Structures are given as C-alpha cells and as structure tokens.
Amino acid sequence: MSATLEKARDTVADLVKLDILSATTPAFDNDITRKQIARTFISDTITVPTKEMYAYATLSSLGDDVYHEPTTLELEAHIAKITGKEAGLFMPSGTASNQIALRSHLKQPPYAVLCDHRAHIYKYEAGGAGFHSGAAVTPLIPKNGHHITLDEVKAGMIYGPDVHFAPTEVVALENTLNGTIFPQEEVIAISNFVHSKGVKMHLDGARIWHVAAETGTSLEELSRPFDSVSLCFSKGLGAPIGSCLVGTREFISRARRLRKLFGGGMRQTGILAGSAAYALTQNFPLxxxxxxxxxxxxxxxxxxxxxxxxxxxxxxxxxxxxxxxxxxxxxxxxxxxxxxxxxxxxxxxxxxxxxxxxxxxxxxxxxxxxxxxxxxxxxxxxxxxxxxxxxxxxxxxxx
Structure with missing residues (x-):
C-alpha cells in the first residue's frame, strides 16, 4: 500500500469518527431524561428502557431477522400463542403493523376499510390506507361518544351489487381507543356480523395490554374475534421499539413479504425482542x-x-x-x-x-x-x- 493511499484512508477514517460520549459534544444525562419522562403527560411512547431492561436485552441472540433471528422468532411465537393465533411478525412500529395488516388483507381494489373516526389508522398514520393499499376509508362517528356499535357497523358497511360504492373488505377496531375499553360483547357481535358477510376483522391493539390488565381478560379472548391483531411493545409496556402482528400462517407469510417491500425488513433485532420480552414479564404487572x-x-x-x-x-x-x-x-x-x-x-x-x-x-x-x-x-x-x-x-x- 502506498503511503499516499494509507494517508488518504486515515483522513477519511478521521472524518467518519463520532464519539457521542465525548465531553466535547453537548452534554446529556439520561438520569435527567428519566426524571423528565416521569413528569411528562404527552404520551406513553416516551417511556425509556431501564438499565435492567438493557442488561437483559444484551443477552439476546445476534441473528439477522430477514434470515433467522432466534430471539425474535421466540417472541413472535409467544405473542401468537397468547393471542391464540398461528403466527406472528415483529414490526418496527404500530403504524407499520397496522398498514401492513391492511395491505395483507386487501388484494384487489376497489375496497374500503371501516373504522371509528378517531382511529389511529385513519387519523394518525399519514393517510397510509389510501397510499399503501389504495383503500377508501369509511369513518364512523359513534352516537354514544364511546365506541361504534353493531347497528352503526351494519349501517356503515358497503356490500352488495351496487357498483357506485367501494365494498367494505376490512372492519378495523381499536382497543383501547383514547384509553377507553371497547366492550367485548359488542366486539363479538360486530365480528359475527362482519364475518357473516365475508369481511375481515383487524384489531389495532396497540394498548390491548391495558384492557387485559384492567379486566383480567386473556389476550386470546380479546383477540379471538379478529383475523389479525397488532400489539405494541413501546407504549404501555415501555420497550424501546416494536410491535407484533399476528394472524394465520398464510396471512403472516404475506405480511412478511410486504414488510420487506415496505422497507421494514430488519437485521439484528434480537436486542429489541429481548427488550420486549423483558417488558412482557416485568412491566405488564405495573x-x-x-x-x-x-x-x-x-x-x-x-x-x-x-x-x-x-x-x-x-x-x-x-x-x-x-x-x-x-x-x-x-x-x-x-x-x-x-x-x-x-x-x-x-x-x-x-x-x-x-x-x-x-x-x-x-x-x-x-x-x-x-x-x-x-x-x-x-x-x-x-x-x-x-x-x-x-x-x-x-x-x-x-x-
């Protein structure tokens, strides 16, 4: 190697270097951050990993999730088991989980997704249903101010031969929605009707853990009425990143391909899956x-x-x-x-x-x-x- 090339490489290496812990960079103190979070009412997404969570997570496997990542596979299998579904798929976010779920259900437009007008998939996912899936959205405003009812779903769903309308192919519910619990008997009634019309049911269960903890209802029972369920680890449970999508093996196989298509195929996710596992064990009881x-x-x-x-x-x-x-x-x-x-x-x-x-x-x-x-x-x-x-x-x- 010539001295000139070696010097050039050293110069490039010096430019690439970054020491975020150096005293020359703006000071940060995670203990101060944790104190601020304890006094923040904006969202539960701002929770941070504890030192104990990090210590546990560092013991996770070092595989590549696009190929084979043992810790992540174990997490996916566990979430599928406790929700009574066949398979699970680790996702980088709740939005990705919801949007890939819709795209996996929706095959050939025209079609529509029916949901509450306050639903995350409608208001807070940047118009993803239309952009990613080409889907119309039918938002319902519940008369009771709390949750949409079977009668409202019946009135809002589009099915039949009229060619003027995009038929409803997915009904998406959210539990909790703005912290409120969707009555399970209403969920079951809606599910029975929706399935009788050959339409799919999706649950945005980002905070479904709260429902289980508050009511003592199992995740399997809460998930049973749905064809797919998205569960978030980074909100109520306090993990740093991630959600899990569950459904049939065929559904999850399609979702895995779409996750790659959407740019969500991740690599060394073991440490994230380990954090989620710690949260399930240690934080759910909180x-x-x-x-x-x-x-x-x-x-x-x-x-x-x-x-x-x-x-x-x-x-x-x-x-x-x-x-x-x-x-x-x-x-x-x-x-x-x-x-x-x-x-x-x-x-x-x-x-x-x-x-x-x-x-x-x-x-x-x-x-x-x-x-x-x-x-x-x-x-x-x-x-x-x-x-x-x-x-x-x-x-x-x-x-």
Missing part, C-alpha cells in the same frame, strides 16, 4: 398502578371543578380547560415554568409506567391554582355550552 394513578388524576380534576370529556378507564383522561376559564396553552406554559417542570400536550393526559405520583400531585396543584385565579377574576363556569353543544376539545396527539 399497568394496574397506572390505571389507579389515572383515576386519581381524574378524581382530582373533578374535585377542582374541571370538566372531564373522556373518563379514566385505563391510562388516559381528557379534560376541558375551558371549564375553569383557561386554555391548554396557558396550562402548558405555566407547567413548563414550575421549578420542576411538567410536560403537557393539550386535553389528553397520558399516564404510563414511569409517571411519578408527585407529577400527578403537582399537576393537580397547578390546575387548582389556575382555577382559583380565574374564579377570583370573575370567571363563572357555564352550565351549558353555546347552542347546547359540547365544546370541541383541542387535542395535540402523537400516537
């Missing part, structure tokens, strides 16, 4: 405490006089800032200026396994202080909204 803390939050808000727009059934509560004469921006700004700041994102308050009880107490104290100030300034809580309508709730949401 969810009842999360639900109790959410109910404490709701009760405290009601005692202050704050209107609740969606109740604390699991890990979320939605509140109406206008009911005490303020708005979400003012609350968020004042929360950010506390000596120990709180991090908020609109009307949705999300409690997670790393939320501290002190954060809940401090939030309620701030709300009580603001409510008193507004009352002293002359604000009177209206008994009804203008024109008898419920005020629109401002929601800033990311998953």
């Amino acid at each position: 969810l009842p405490r999360v639900h109790a803390l959410t109910r404490k939050l709701e009760k405290g808000l009601e005692e202050i006089g704050v209107g609740i727009t969606s109740r604390a059934e699991t890990c979320m509560v939605f509140y109406d800032a206008y009911s005490i004469g303020t708005d979400y921006d003012e609350i968020a700004e004042r929360a950010s200026k506390l000596s120990d700041p709180l991090h908020l994102g609109g009307s949705r308050l999300v409690v997670h396994i790393q939320t501290s009880e002190q954060a809940v107490d401090d939030f309620l104290a701030l709300i009580a202080e603001i409510a008193k100030e507004k009352k002293d300034a002359g604000f009177v809580k209206p008994t009804t909204q203008a024109n008898g309508l419920v005020r629109d709730v401002y929601v800033r949401r990311s998953n």
